[in-house]
Amino acid sequence: MRVLVQEAPFDFGAEANTFATGHKDMGAIVTFTGVVRDLAQGDLDRMVIEHYPGMTEKALENIANDAQERWSLGDVLVIHRYGDMVPGDMIMMVATASTHRKDAFEAAEFLMDYLKSRAPFWKQEFTRDGVDWVAAKDADEAALKRW
Template sequence: MRIRVQEEAFDLGVEANAFAEGGMANGAIVTFTGVVRDVAGGLAAMEIEHYPGMTEKAIAGIAEEARTRWHLGDVMVIHRYGRLAPGERIMMVATAAPHRKDAFEAAEYLMDYLKSRAPFWKKEVTHDGAEWVAAKDEDEDALTRW
């Protein structure tokens, strides 16, 4: 299991390739990469804050729960913090499993729980000012399927 919370950008290809080298028993590798999206053409940046130590521990707990629910060979979560511009990669999830169903479901589970339970605070900075991003009902609703 690999958990990284970092300010610096990551190379999607390098990370995916390194993760894929993990084990010969894995028949499926699923990756998801989140990108900072523009908000109606007016986003200047997304500012992400976290508490070091607490954030990694919470993400590790979410990843460990995924490992207990699905037969996984490996899990990786990379999440950035700091000031990110539209189009920059904000996070990556990767799961490896003997079979694709476990890899896909675990990746979706991780995304749903990271979105609503990982302790990050996000502020959208536009040309008109800045506003903290509030929790969304649809993100909470997504957890009910698990």
């Protein structure tokens, strides 16, 4: 298991390749990457993500450990960025490895749902009209109920 919280961009292809290499006993590798998307009005200048060092890493490790306890996983990778980002930038990446695809897909989805709703990150959107904190969405909270 590897959990990284970093300001620097990551290379999705390199991370996915490194993760998949050496898992000869795994039949499934699932990856997901979250990307900063523009607002419906098309006016997102940038997003700033803040976190508390130490606390954030521990929370992400706990979520990853939860996934490993619930599903038969050979490995887990979680990368989450903080700092200034613009539309199109990659925010986060999740990768899971399992002998069977069902466990790998379900664990990846679980990680994504929990990272979206429970990871201690705070997001601000900067637009031409000002700055707004990103509020939790009911749909994200509802997604947790299935786990």
